[in-house]
Amino acid sequence: MPSPTFAPEPPYAHGSPARTAVVLCNLGTPDEPTAPALRRYLGEFLSDPRVVEIPRLVWLPILHGVILRVRPAKSAAKYASIWTPEGSPLKVWTEKQAKLLGGHLGERGHQVQVRYAMRYGNPSIASVLDALKAEGATRILLLPAYPQYSGTTTASVIDAVTAWSARQRHVPELRFVNRYHDHPGYIAALARSVRAHWQAHGQAEQLVMSFHGVPERTLHLGDPYHCECLKTGRLLAQALGLDAKGYRVTFQSRFGKAKWLEPYTEPTLVAMAQQGVKSVQLICPGFTGDCIETLEEIDMEARAAFTQAGGERFEYIACLNDRPEWIRALTDIAEQHLQGWPTREPVNAQALDDSRQRALAQGARR
Ligand SMILES: C=CC1=C(C)c2cc3[nH]c(cc4nc(cc5[nH]c(cc1n2)c(C)c5CCC(=O)O)C(CCC(=O)O)=C4C)c(C)c3C=C
Ligand SMILES: [Fe+2]
Numbered sequence: 001m002p003s004p005t006f007a008p009e010p011p012y013a014h015g016s017p018a019r020t021a022v023v024l025c026n027l028g029t030p031d032e033p034t035a036p037a038l039r040r041y042l043g044e045f046l047s048d049p050r051v052v053e054i055p056r057l058v059w060l061p062i063l064h065g066v067i068l069r070v071r072p073a074k075s076a077a078k079y080a081s082i083w084t085p086e087g088s089p090l091k092v093w094t095e096k097q098a099k100l101l102g103g104h105l106g107e108r109g110h111q112v113q114v115r116y117a118m119r120y121g122n123p124s125i126a127s128v129l130d131a132l133k134a135e136g137a138t139r140i141l142l143l144p145a146y147p148q149y150s151g152t153t154t155a156s157v158i159d160a161v162t163a164w165s166a167r168q169r170h171v172p173e174l175r176f177v178n179r180y181h182d183h184p185g186y187i188a189a190l191a192r193s194v195r196a197h198w199q200a201h202g203q204a205e206q207l208v209m210s211f212h213g214v215p216e217r218t219l220h221l222g223d224p225y226h227c228e229c230l231k232t233g234r235l236l237a238q239a240l241g242l243d244a245k246g247y248r249v250t251f252q253s254r255f256g257k258a259k260w261l262e263p264y265t266e267p268t269l270v271a272m273a274q275q276g277v278k279s280v281q282l283i284c285p286g287f288t289g290d291c292i293e294t295l296e297e298i299d300m301e302a303r304a305a306f307t308q309a310g311g312e313r314f315e316y317i318a319c320l321n322d323r324p325e326w327i328r329a330l331t332d333i334a335e336q337h338l339q340g341w342p343t344r345e346p347v348n349a350q351a352l353d354d355s356r357q358r359a360l361a362q363g364a365r366r
């Protein structure tokens with residue numbers, strides 16, 4: 001086996017004031033709404049063994065022989081229906097959230113660089129970590145955009161970071177936020193968004209909270225995702241004063257033929273309409289920014305299914321996106337996990353200078 005190679009260390013950036021960084025990590029999205037871009041994105045995403053837990057020898061021929069031939073064109077058309085002049089909504093919101101988070105942390109006196117990265121597609125986690133390290137970051141907090149922990153998402157971010165760190169000679173201090181599904185600020189921000197919607201439109205008969213699904217077997221194998229979704233749902237209902245009859249938790253985005261977490265969102269909406277429920281409001285608390293799963297699958301497809309089944313009023317409540325109370329909560333979450341890292345200390349510019357001089361001198365000798 002070849003021995004591993006570790007990249008030479010970049011000289012520390014001269015005079016850079018921020019040496020602690022926060023990376024807001026989201027799932028990723030295609031670069032453009034075209035079949036080739038979807039093929040690249042889905043190829044990377046669906047090759048991740050965290051996402052599809054089928055033996056590689058069985059799965060990869062299906063992925064390359066069937067799925068990547070058929071799905072990209074269909075998905076591209078769906079993405080085209082939600083694309084904005086600035087790009088994919090998921091990228092637009094994640095980028096904006098990172099910028100606002102950086103501003104808030106700065107206002108609270110932290111000298112911290114904030115970037116966003118995508119687990120699949122661009123900007124990749126490795127490229128963002130490379131850039132931060134080249135700029136002198138020595139402590140990096142990874143903050144996934146997923147409030148509920150899942151092996152399919154949160155753990156996959158950790159995998160990408162540890163794969164990057166396995167190639168580093170000088171590994172920065174790394175911290176990970178695993179979950180914030182019950183964080184009071186997150187719950188309060190969700191409740192505020194629902195209340196604002198009620199004030200503007202009145203309250204529907206039912207509030208449906210739809211989370212992204214995962215295969216049901218992951219629950220039996222010990223993944224905490226299902227429990228964390230239910231807890232978020234219960235806390236949000238409590239914050240809104242809803243009893244068990246006033247809301248339900250459902251799971252969307254089933255992929256493949258296996259059983260996923262139930263109840264499924266769309267069949268539940270159809271059954272509700274058939275049982276005489278005329279009005280529903282739907283929120284997706286597991287998505288912190290609007291994306292194809294909320295804008296297309298819920299606000300277009302699920303809406304059509306509910307109304308075609310006899311429902312009269314379907315209202316989608318937007319994700320937290322850039323709501324001020326959410327950005328404040330995100331800042332609280334980051335701040336809690338930054339504790340103990342001296343983000344407010346003035347940087348020792350002389351030490352940076354010395355280090356830079358040494359690195360440059362060594363480079364000149366090589
Ligand atoms: C194949 C299995 C999938 C698992 C398991 C899965 C888990 C999972 N995903 C999210 C969040 C998002 N998923 C998004 C899109 C998306 N998800 C899958 C498949 C699985 N997800 C696919 C194939 C796609 C692409 C869209 C499509 O072709 O249908 C997105 C949106 C991305 C965007 O560009 O807008 C998000 C966000 C979570 C939270 C999760 C497990 C908890
Ligand atoms: Fe997904």
Ligand SMILES: [Fe+2]
Pocket residue numbers: 253254292293297
């Ligand atoms: Fe979907």
